[in-house]
Amino acid sequence: MSLVHNFPFFSILLCMVAGIFSSMLKKEAAKWVTLSVSLGVLVLSAFTLHLTLGLDDNYPFMMGHVPAPWGNEIRIGRLEALMATGVSAVLFLSLIAGFYHAPAFVSEQKTNLYCIMVDLALAAVLVLIYTNDLFTVYVFIEIMTIASCALVVVRQNGHTLVAITRYMIMHLFGSGLLLLGIAMLYGITGHLLMEPLGIAVRQLVLTGQYNGPLTVVIALITAGLAIKSAMFPFHGWAPDTYAFAPPLSSAILSGIISKAYIFVMIKFFYRVVGMELIISQQVHQFLFICGVAGMIIASVLAISQRDIRRMIAYSSVAQIGYVYMGLGMGNTAGVEAAVFQMLVHATVKSVLFLSTYELINVSGDRKRFRYLHGAGYRNVPAGIVFTFAAMSMVGIPFTGGFIVKLNLAISGMAFGGWVRALVLIALAMSTLLNAVYFLHTVVSIYRRPTQELVYPAVDPMPRYAAAAMLASLLLIVYLGVGSEPILQVIETGLKTFS
Amino acid sequence: MLQLLYENLEQTVAVILFGIGFTILLLQRNLIRKIIGLNIMDTAIYLFLASMGYISGRKAPIVVDGVTEVSAYINPIPAGLVLTGIVVSVSFTGILLALTVRLYRRYNTLDIDVIALLAKGEDA
Numbered sequence: 019m020s021l022v023h024n025f026p027f028f029s030i031l032l033c034m035v036a037g038i039f040s041s042m043l044k045k046e047a048a049k050w051v052t053l054s055v056s057l058g059v060l061v062l063s064a065f066t067l068h069l070t071l072g073l074d075d076n077y078p079f080m081m082g083h084v085p086a087p088w089g090n091e092i093r094i095g096r097l098e099a100l101m102a103t104g105v106s107a108v109l110f111l112s113l114i115a116g117f118y119h120a121p122a123f124v125s126e127q128k129t130n131l132y133c134i135m136v137d138l139a140l141a142a143v144l145v146l147i148y149t150n151d152l153f154t155v156y157v158f159i160e161i162m163t164i165a166s167c168a169l170v171v172v173r174q175n176g177h178t179l180v181a182i183t184r185y186m187i188m189h190l191f192g193s194g195l196l197l198l199g200i201a202m203l204y205g206i207t208g209h210l211l212m213e214p215l216g217i218a219v220r221q222l223v224l225t226g227q228y229n230g231p232l233t234v235v236i237a238l239i240t241a242g243l244a245i246k247s248a249m250f251p252f253h254g255w256a257p258d259t260y261a262f263a264p265p266l267s268s269a270i271l272s273g274i275i276s277k278a279y280i281f282v283m284i285k286f287f288y289r290v291v292g293m294e295l296i297i298s299q300q301v302h303q304f305l306f307i308c309g310v311a312g313m314i315i316a317s318v319l320a321i322s323q324r325d326i327r328r329m330i331a332y333s334s335v336a337q338i339g340y341v342y343m344g345l346g347m348g349n350t351a352g353v354e355a356a357v358f359q360m361l362v363h364a365t366v367k368s369v370l371f372l373s374t375y376e377l378i379n380v381s382g383d384r385k386r387f388r389y390l391h392g393a394g395y396r397n398v399p400a401g402i403v404f405t406f407a408a409m410s411m412v413g414i415p416f417t418g419g420f421i422v423k424l425n426l427a428i429s430g431m432a433f434g435g436w437v438r439a440l441v442l443i444a445l446a447m448s449t450l451l452n453a454v455y456f457l458h459t460v461v462s463i464y465r466r467p468t469q470e471l472v473y474p475a476v477d478p479m480p481r482y483a484a485a486a487m488l489a490s491l492l493l494i495v496y497l498g499v500g501s502e503p504i505l506q507v508i509e510t511g512l513k514t515f516s
Numbered sequence: 517m518l519q520l521l522y523e524n525l526e527q528t529v530a531v532i533l534f535g536i537g538f539t540i541l542l543l544q545r546n547l548i549r550k551i552i553g554l555n556i557m558d559t560a561i562y563l564f565l566a567s568m569g570y571i572s573g574r575k576a577p578i579v580v581d582g583v584t585e586v587s588a589y590i591n592p593i594p595a596g597l598v599l600t601g602i603v604v605s606v607s608f609t610g611i612l613l614a615l616t617v618r619l620y621r622r623y624n625t626l627d628i629d630v631i632a633l634l635a636k637g638e639d640a
Contacts, residue, residue, distance in 0.1 A: 153597060160604045167611060176635040179619050183628065186612055187550060191541055194557045197601065198534060201561055204594070205568045 022069045026094050026148050027079055029062040029102070033141035040133040045126070048133040053113050055137055059144065060106040067099035071507070075514050078150065087214055092148040097357070097511030100504070101147050101281055104361045105274050107493070109140060112273065112368045114486035116266030119375065123173040123264035132172055139165040139275060146278040152200050152290070153210045155282055159196065159246070163189045166275050169267040170259055181258035188255040192245035199238030203290075206231050212289045216516070219291050236291055236301055240283065244305075247279035249342055250312025253335040260331035265375035268327070272334045273368030277360045280341055284353065287345075288516045297348050306346025306437070310444040312339030317451035325385045326378065329455060330370055333411065336448065337363045343444065344426055347437070350512060351429030355422060357508045362410070362418035362497050369490040370407045376400035377463055382473050387462045389471065394463040396473065399484040401463055403491050408456035410494050413449050418497030423449065425505070526567030533560035547616045547626045551609060558605040562598045569594030 036055040040048040070076070076095030078086065113136070124132050142162035149155055163186075171182045204210055206228045207218035222228050248256040260268045287296050296302050313336050320332035337359070344356030380396040381389045394401030410417035423445055430441025497504070521528045537560055540553025569591040577589035616626065623631045 153600070157600060157604065160608070164607065164611065171615070176622055176638050179615060179622065180628075180632050180635045183547070183612075183615055183619065183631075186608075186615070187541060187554075190554050190608060190612075191538060191557075194534070194538060194541075194554075194561065197558075197561050198564070201565045201568070201597075204565075204597075210593075 020069075022065050023077065023079065023094075025062040025066045025069075026092060026099075026102070026144070027081070029059045029066075029106075030141055030144045030148070032058055032062070033137045033144065037134045037137035037141065040130055040137060043130065045129045048130045049117055049120075052133040052136050053110070053117070056106055056110040056113055056140065059140060060103065060110050063099060063102040063106050066094060067096065067103050067507075070094060070096040070099045086211060087209075090154060091150050091211065092145075093150040093212075094148060095511055095514050096507050097515055098147050100507050100511060101277075101357075101360075102144055104364060105143055105147070105277070106140070108273055108364045108368050108490075109136075109270065111486045111490045111493070112266060112269045112372060115369070115372045115483045115490070116269060116375075118480050118483055119379070120264065120266060123266075125172075125174070128172050131168065135165045135168040135172075136270065138162075139169065139270060143274055143278045146282050150212045150289075151210055152203070152212065152215065152286075156193070156197055156200055159279070159282070160193060162275060162278065163193065163246075166267075166271055169270060170263040172267070173262070173264045175262075177258070177262040181255070181262050185255040185259045188252070189246055192242045192252075194242075195238045195245070196242030199235045199242060202231055202238070203235045206235075212285070215290050216292065219295070223292075223295055232291075232295075233299055236296070236299055239286055240301055240305070243279050243283045243286075244308070244342075247276045247283070248335055248338055249305075250308050250316060250335060250339055253312070253316065253338075256335055257328050257331040260334060260371070261325065261327040265371050268331075269368035269371040272331070272371065273364045276334075276338065277364055280338075280345075280356075280360060284345065284357070285515070288512070292516070293348065302346045302348040304346070305342045306348075306440075309339045309342030309344075309346050310440055312336060313343065313444050313448040314339075314451065317448055317455070321451065321455045324387065326374055326387060326390060326459060327371075327385055329459070330367070330374060333452070333455070334363075334367055336452075337367065337411075340422060340426065340448075343441065344429065347429055347433070347441070349429060349432055350509070351425070351432060353512060354505065354508050355425035355429055357512070358418075358425060358497075358501070358505060359422045361504070362422050362494070365490055365493050365497065366407050366410045366418065369403060369487055369494075370411075373400040373404040373407065373487060376479055377404060379476055380473065382471075387459070390459075390463050391465045391467040391471075392463070394460075397479060399487060400479065403487040404463065405460050406491050406494065408460055410498070411456050412452045416495060416498045418494050418501070420498055421501040421505075527564060530560045530564035530567065533557075533563065536560075545627050545629050547612075547619065547628055550628070551612050551616070554612070555605065555609060558601065562601055565594045565598050565601070 033055055036051050040051055076093050079092045081090040139162060142158045145158040167182055167186060171178055207215055209215040209218055245252040260272050287293055316332050316336035320329045323329040340359050341356045344352045376397050377390055377393040377400055378385055381393050410419035413419040413423040427445055430438050534557055537553050537557025541550055544550050571590045574590045577592040619631055620626060623634050
C-alpha cells in the first residue's frame with residue numbers, strides 16, 4: 019500500500035482538523051485555511067483519481083483497528099475519486115469567487131463559524147462519497163444537514179429563518195425515514211457494512227424470504243434520500259432556502275451538498291440492494307416519473323418567478339429532475355448520464371448563483387427582472403459568465419449541458435415504447451422551457467434600462483473573483499468538449515462500483 | 517393477524533409511534549409541537565432498534581464474573597446505534613429550539629403559517 023492509498027482518508031481528516039483549528043484562528047486566517055483546505059482536498063483527490071485509474075478494482079481502506087466485517091471502512095474506486103475531485107474543484111472555485119462578499123451576509127463574529135461549517139460540509143460530502151457503511155451514511159447525512167442549516171441561517175433575516183425552519187422539518191422527516199429503513203435492513207440482515215449487506219440481500223432475494231420488509235426498506239431509504247435531494251414532489255423546501263441564503267451558501271448547497279445525497283442513493287442501489295432488485299420492484303419507474311415531472315413542472319414554475327434567485331432555485335429542482343430521469347431509466351447508460359449531469363450541474367449551478375449575486379449587486383440589491391436591465395454592462399465578467407452558464411443550462415453544443423442531454427437521449431433510445439417517447443418529449447420540452455426563462459434573463463440583463471433608474475455605485479468585483487468565475491466557465495466548456503475521458507471514467511467506475 | 521402483532525409488540529408500538537410522530541411533525545402548525553413530534557418519531561426508531569437487539573433472558577454485554585461465551589449476552593450493536601442516534605436527535609432538537617426562539621422574538625408567534633405570512637409581508 020503506497021502513500022497515495024491513504025489520501026482519501028487524509029482529505030477527510032484534513033477538513034475536520036481544519037474545522038477545529040478555524041475556531042481558534044483570526045477571521046482572515048480562518049478564511050485562508052478554509053480556502054487552502056479545499057485546494058488541498060482537490061490535490062489529494064486528483065492524486066487518488068490518478069491512482070485509481072491505474073487499478074482494476076476499487077480498494078477498501080480500514081478505518082480504525084478492527085478489520086472489515088466488524089470495523090468500519092471506506093472504499094475507494096475511480097467513480098468516488100472523480101466525484102471527490104469534481105466537488106472539491108467546484109468548492110475551491112466557489113470559495114475564491116464568493117468569499118469576498120461574505121461580510122455582506124455574515125456578521126463579524128460569525129465568520130469563523132462560517133468557515134468551520136464549510137469545512138464540516140466538505141468533510142461530510144467526502145465521507146458520503148467514500149464510505150462503505152450504512153450507519154456512517156446516516157451520521158454524516160445528519161452532520162451535513164446541521165452544517166447546511168448553519169450556512170443558511172448565518173444570514174440573519176426573517177426570510178432565512180422561515181426558509182430554514184421548513185428546510186429542517188423536511189430534512190428531519192427524510193432522515194427519520196432513512197434511519198427507519200436502515201434499522202429495518204439491519205434487522206433482517208444483521209449487517210451495516212455494504213458488501214456483507216449486498217450478499218445478505220441477494221441471499222434473501224434468492225430464498226424469497228422477507229420480501230415485504232425488503233420492499234419497505236427500499237421505499238423508505240429511497241424516499242428519505244429523495245426528500246433530502248429535492249426531487250420534484252418533495253422540493254418544497256428548496257426554492258426559499260436557495261433564494262434567501264447567502265449566495266456562497268446557495269452555491270455550496272445546490273451545487274455540492276444535494277449531489278452527495280444522490281451519490282449515496284446510487285451507492286445504495288448498486289452496492290447494497292443491486293440494480294436488478296430495484297428494477298424488479300419498479301422503484302426506478304417511480305424515480306423516472308418524478309424526474310420527468312420535475313423537469314417540466316419545475317421549469318414552468320421557474321418561468322413564473324419574478325425574482326431571479328428564485329428562478330434559479332426552481333431551475334435547480336428541474337436539473338435534479340434530469341439526474342433522476344437518468345437514474346430512473348435503470349440501464350447503465352442512463353446512470354452514467356445521471357452521474358455526468360451531477361458533475362455538470364455542480365459546476366454550472368454554483369457559478370450561476372455567484373454571478374447572479376454580482377448582477378443583483380450592481381443593480382442596487384434588487385432582484386426583480388425589471389431592475390436588472392443593463393446589469394450585464396455594469397458588470398461585464400459576471401454578465402458573460404451568466405450568459406455562458408445559461409447556455410449550458412439550455413444545452414447549447416460545446417457546453418456540459420449539451421453532452422448531458424445528448425447522453426440522456428441516447429440512453430432513452432435504447433428503450434422502446436412509452437419510455438423512449440417520454441424521454442424525448444421531456445428533453446425537448448425542458449430544453450424549450452429552459453430556453454424561455456434563461457434567454458429571457460440574458461436578454462433582460464443586456465437590455466438598456468428604460469426608465470432612468472438610479473443605480474448606486476458599488477465597488478467593482480475583485481479580479482481574482484472574476485478569474486475564478488471564468489475558470490468555472492472553462493470547466494463548463496471542458497465538460498462539453500472534452501467529455502469523452504470523463505464519461506469513460508464514469509463507465510468503467512460504475513462497472514466496479516458494486 | 518392480531519396474534520402476529522402481539523408477538524411483535526415492540527415493533528408494532530414503534531411503528532404506531534413513528535406514524536404519530538411524523539403526522540405531528542408534518543401537520544401541526546405550532547413549532548414546539550412539531551419539535552415534540554420529531555422527538556416522538558426518533559424515539560420510535562430507537563425503540564425499534566433496541567427491541568431488535570434484545571434477546572430475552574440474556575444480559576447486557578459487559579463481561580463480569582468471567583462469563584465470556586457469546587450466548588450469555590444480547591447484541592450490543594443496536595444499543596450503540598441508538599446511542600449515536602440519540603446524540604444526533606439531541607443536537608437537532610437544540611438547533612430547532614434555537615430557531616424557534618429566534619422566530620418567536622421576531623414575530624411573537626409560534627404558528628409557522630402566520631410566521632411565513634409575516635415574513636412575506638416584510639418584502640413589500
